[in-house]
Amino acid sequence: MPEADTPKADTPGxxxxxxxxxxxxxxxxxxxxxxxxxxxxxxxxxxxxxxxxAEHLARHEPALQYANLAVRGRLAAQIHTEQLAPALALRPDVATVVAGVNDLLRPGFDADEVCTHLDAMFGALTEQGALVATITIPDLSRVCPVARPLIPRVTALNEGIRRTARRHGVVVAETALHPVAGDPRLWSPDRLHASPLGHERIAAALAQALRLPDSDDTWTHPLPPQTLPTGLRAVGTELRWLAGFLGPWLLRRLRGRSSGDGRSAKRPLLHPVLADRRPVTDG
Structure with missing residues (x-):
């Protein structure tokens, strides 16, 4: 994306x-x-x-307004068809677009198809003047060993994300490249979604990629050493995960259902942001 003239302080950037x-x-x-x-x-x-x-942005610009159009379970095509038009109508100065993980988990995954939808979203938002940021996807098998067959898919998707982002001048936070991304403490018990600390690290990665004030590379730093369960405790952990998360997920797939069925965006309109919330503590 071409360099922009520095706007006046009271002008959206x-x-x-x-x-x-x-x-x-x-x-x-x-x-x-x-x-x-x-x-x-x-x-x-x-x-x-x-x-x-949004909270990081609002600490430096209290007038910031924020909308979140995301809905769980959505594939890249659904994000494109359901969220792009409302996003453009809100005329963002900055936008994040993260899509493709749900596609990775489907039998018919096609990285090129996912990136076609990313290309359309990146292009439309940047052409309207928004600064757009995205992330690469960490290797899921580092947290969930049964996901090892997905490694080639993750690699193909990340290559496509980088290629498509370069085409449109989209900022990429390379969350996939740092070993800390595989620390179980950055993931929730379902091993698919980030934990509070994981979400904090993703936000920090995006803030650094966007070169926001008070951002740095501390999100890449390893956590303190942790003793992991072994033996019967480790087996019990795996069995609880299979029963509590993988089983219900497979059942939804077999029934053709999604966790996002009947849901809508939690924050479909622009609203001011409370900027006084503190980061979670590493540990």
């Missing part, structure tokens, strides 16, 4: 990370990770990396 730009409208598109699954719950409310990134 577009263009290049690191310029003195005022972001007044942030819109997040995506699936369950962007919705915030794994960080809070449906009773108390979900937070997630997009909320956390």
């Amino acid at each position: 577009t263009g290049t990370p690191g310029t003195e730009t005022t972001y007044l409208r942030y819109v997040a598109l995506g699936d369950s990770q962007t919705e915030g699954v794994g960080d809070g719950d449906d009773t108390t409310g979900l937070r997630g990396f997009a909320d956390r990134l």
